[in-house]
Amino acid sequence: DDGARASGRALWWETAGNIVNGALSQVIIVALITLTASRAVGGTMEPLVAVAIIGMCLRFTTMIDEIGANVMGMEERRQMMNHLDAVMDAELMAEPEGRTDLPDPGAVGLDDVVFGYRTDVPVLDGVSLDVPARSMCAIVGPSGSGKTTIARLLARFWDVDSGTVRVGGTDVRDMPTAQLMEQLSMVFQDVYLFDDTLAANIRIGNPVADDEQIRWAADLAGVTEIVERLPHGWDTRVGEGGRALSGGERQRVSIARALLKRAPIVLLDEATSALDAENEANIVAAMEELRRTSTLIVIAHKLETIAAADQVIVLDDAGHVAQRGRHEDLVEVEGPYRSFWEQRTRARGWALV
Ligand SMILES: Nc1ncnc2c1ncn2[C@@H]1O[C@H](COP(=O)(O)OP(=O)(O)O)[C@@H](O)[C@H]1O
Ligand SMILES: [Mg+2]
Numbered sequence: 001d002d003g004a005r006a007s008g009r010a011l012w013w014e015t016a017g018n019i020v021n022g023a024l025s026q027v028i029i030v031a032l033i034t035l036t037a038s039r040a041v042g043g044t045m046e047p048l049v050a051v052a053i054i055g056m057c058l059r060f061t062t063m064i065d066e067i068g069a070n071v072m073g074m075e076e077r078r079q080m081m082n083h084l085d086a087v088m089d090a091e092l093m094a095e096p097e098g099r100t101d102l103p104d105p106g107a108v109g110l111d112d113v114v115f116g117y118r119t120d121v122p123v124l125d126g127v128s129l130d131v132p133a134r135s136m137c138a139i140v141g142p143s144g145s146g147k148t149t150i151a152r153l154l155a156r157f158w159d160v161d162s163g164t165v166r167v168g169g170t171d172v173r174d175m176p177t178a179q180l181m182e183q184l185s186m187v188f189q190d191v192y193l194f195d196d197t198l199a200a201n202i203r204i205g206n207p208v209a210d211d212e213q214i215r216w217a218a219d220l221a222g223v224t225e226i227v228e229r230l231p232h233g234w235d236t237r238v239g240e241g242g243r244a245l246s247g248g249e250r251q252r253v254s255i256a257r258a259l260l261k262r263a264p265i266v267l268l269d270e271a272t273s274a275l276d277a278e279n280e281a282n283i284v285a286a287m288e289e290l291r292r293t294s295t296l297i298v299i300a301h302k303l304e305t306i307a308a309a310d311q312v313i314v315l316d317d318a319g320h321v322a323q324r325g326r327h328e329d330l331v332e333v334e335g336p337y338r339s340f341w342e343q344r345t346r347a348r349g350w351a352l353v
Helices: 001-040 049-075 078-088 146-152 177-181 198-203 211-221 225-230 247-261 277-293 303-309 338-348
Strands: 110-116 124-131 135-140 162-167 184-187 266-269 295-299 311-315 321-325
Touching: 001 049, 049 078, 049 162, 049 177, 049 295, 110 146, 124 146, 124 162, 124 321, 135 146, 135 303, 146 162, 146 295, 177 184, 184 247, 198 247, 211 225, 211 247, 211 277, 225 247, 225 321, 247 266, 247 277, 266 277, 277 303, 295 338, 303 338, 311 338, 321 338
Parallel strands: 135 295, 135 311, 184 266, 266 295
Antiparallel strands: 110 124, 110 162, 311 321
């Protein structure tokens, strides 16, 4: 409703602006022509000159109209320009110039991390975790408990308020962004694709990959099935942001990128199982493959993923780690994990009749 009202208001202003602009330019022209004509009639101006001036005045009408329209167009785009300015003017994060040696490649950790998107509301409040190289860690917790936030902090989309985020055994603030990005593959829920073909979008994971490697990654991640449905197959352009594909399909492309990239650490924000059952088989196969070579941090919704993890981190609503351990041990004790597990296993038996 607010949006509709705001657009209505903007339209009124634009219309009013157009009327004023049009009227004003006409008034100026009519005044100029009247003045010229009266001088010609009064004999103080050569008729030929008067005709020339009137012709010039008429040329001006369109110009004045256009200038007015452009000024109004600029006003209209101001908001978009302000957004762009906000990005361009944002302060750069400090990062060192030179690469550092990573003491523990593939390992990931948080030490007593406190973080909030706004300083007065902490999302994570003293979170610590340690994920050894080549192991798999599942993060579970209620919606809004900060699971995705942990993945974003590992990729240094934000800096922590206090504590440290370690990747490869080094504080993420002590390595250049390029080096950090080499360590990570990210499969997030809001995947951005570029307006290019599917193959080109997968190749972003590894620009020197050959066609065979791309097919392998696409098969494993389930992208090949999408290709078969598309009008121009592999050459179909996906549109800016990947408009032509569903959210689950975009995530599969992103998994194929990760398979191709072979980064030591993979962050995976799993699609909620209820929303995206079609994705399940592909994600399971891809995850098994990634697990052989990489550390996996999975924000897990599927029970199979959680049970297969070497370590489960349970977050609570207050931004703390409520429980941690292996699935087999956690289900044995009374606590949030057990009630979560019981609830989910019961829900799995549900059927529509
Ligand atoms: N970009 C953002 N700006 C401000 N608040 C955010 C942003 N992203 C997430 N939040 C807030 O941070 C909290 C944790 O979000 P998130 O990490 O996405 O939770 P989860 O993934 O566990 O559902 C939520 O309260 C959410 O509203
Ligand atoms: Mg999330």
